[in-house]
Amino acid sequence: MKNTPVTLKAIAQELNISLSTVSRALRGMPEVRADTRAAVHRLAAELDYLPNQLATSLAHSRTKTIGVLMPSLSYHFYSALLNSIEEAAMQAGYSVLVCQANESHLREITNIQNLMRSQVEGFLIALARDTDSYEHIERLTRKNIPLVLFDRYAEGIAASKVVIDNHAAAFNATEHLIANGCQTIGFLAGPPHLLISNQRVAGYQAALARHGLHARPEHLLHCDFTPENAVAQTLKLMSQRPAPDGLLVVSDRIAFPAMYVLRQEGIRIPEDLAIASFNNEPYAALQSPGLTSVSQPIQEMGFETVRLLLKQLNAESEQLPLETKVLQTQLVVRESSLRNGSN
Amino acid sequence: MKNTPVTLKAIAQELNISLSTVSRALRGMPEVRADTRAAVHRLAAELDYLPNQLATSLAHSRTKTIGVLMPSLSYHFYSALLNSIEEAAMQAGYSVLVCQANESHLREITNIQNLMRSQVEGFLIALARDTDSYEHIERLTRKNIPLVLFDRYAEGIAASKVVIDNHAAAFNATEHLIANGCQTIGFLAGPPHLLISNQRVAGYQAALARHGLHARPEHLLHCDFTPENAVAQTLKLMSQRPAPDGLLVVSDRIAFPAMYVLRQEGIRIPEDLAIASFNNEPYAALQSPGLTSVSQPIQEMGFETVRLLLKQLNAESEQLPLETKVLQTQLVVRESSLRNGSN
């Protein structure tokens, strides 16, 4: 026997009062007599009543929900970011609907549609690795749907965003390698169309130029973020002549497999090859040697992202000026890039 | 100007036909004339119509959604599991609503409530670390709400579950250490009330007993899964006399920091201390030395979990017999536990 769902109507009938009175009592509206309110609450508790959120949202035409689109939750960076986003959203009284694109452009598109169908009031998006056109995002902005991009964005999308200064961070990290005696610095980059990767490449190249070092194209290799590919590209890079004595990596996710295979190959870090990377995942500190890495303010990024979205959600006017929040990063220096002889 | 949401009614008015005809046309019901169907589809596409899922679900009293409750998505194991669950659910035409408890009992309770309010049709749950009473879960089973526990379960909950044989896996791993010459084997366990941890402890102790080795209580230490605590407990364990020459760890999440601090301390792996662990996360292979670890069939676990839930969702009778699916694990042997001299 299927127990009939406990609804406002059920409670009302049981108590021989009207449905609307029950609704008011349960929502703590002041104009309900104390004893009927008490009776309602008692019965509701007893029956374990939970409001049907679908119905509430439908009636309100308001879900108090925001959609979050992540490239992949298997990256520690994004799952950590999700935590801060969830917390910030909760504090503001919003729920979060999370989707992962699994780095796929197609999946990103269907995820956005699903979130739209679920009537999310706004979007928080970091682009998937494979996303190389942006009509699905622009469709959102055209409809004036509140949207904030974070971390992985793209140029030309008319949306607010929360990002770091990738160019500057890469510039600094490269200078750090140079200061530690590196003369021939390689770069393991992300996919060629990934903007934040390209910005980091540009910063790296600018630093080389600034210090009169030659940026050799054969020392710039692209990776797709899989460990296998990272290993392969690392080996390829090290087979170039002259071999690099320094290495900047676009992400710890690539740096870890790289360090692994370098150890296998008997290449000493940092003596033969100094390494610096991005994201400063917890595991970077647990490497031997510890991995020098650009730390991103994950907590702040999550909070800022939500803050910018809330601003749009609460805005009176439709056309809010776009904002770009650039967060500060910090190079966390560990042994992987420290050479005794230099600096 | 806020663009009025595009609804069935809007399309119907524009086309001067009835709302239900539009509905039928859009859902591909056969009894609609070809040309009106075409007109409807054209306009819907033009207006970028997306059905309001809240309304659809309300009308159907059916959300085709299952709630997934994870201890934390920052653990690679669980985010990988989520991927396979999402895939299996999608194949069956279900959406997934994910929550993370952040290892908190309280958060787990509120997450369940939120998912109930969202009218999920069933639950997939792995218990949070801090969960040590189960009324919130039993409330679900009492209401006959479809539920499958996976990985982290508890005894006495009347629910189907998908698990591994923790006792056997720990027994095997311990025997493997013994075969590699370990005489004094320590165990870094999880929190004292975590069933799967206790099962692993029992398996470890059984293996020791089987081989006539003494299970010293001072060689069994509990960790809370934070890296800091893992480091502290590792140091504490190694300060015991006699010092262990073998170590079993309840999870790679604890083994990684442990290996790190052991290296810091100049303790050689596996020469001084052979190590084996659980979960076989991708980083286990990237460690130096590679970490021997019990591999769980993540994909299969996700699929089985969904399959058992679907069975309940599609069941005619209310009271389906409970099922427990025990999946096979495999000890992936790497250098961390291999000693040349022994075996």
Place this chain on the structure above:
DNA sequence: CTGTTAGCGCCTTCAG
């Protein structure tokens, strides 16, 4: 083949 009606569970006027 199409329109009308009622209803999913809840909220919100508007009367009383």
Place this chain on the structure above:
DNA sequence: CTGAAGGCGCTAACAG
């Protein structure tokens, strides 16, 4: 302070 009525967007009989 309480009840009745209408509506949120959609589906599902029931007529025609």
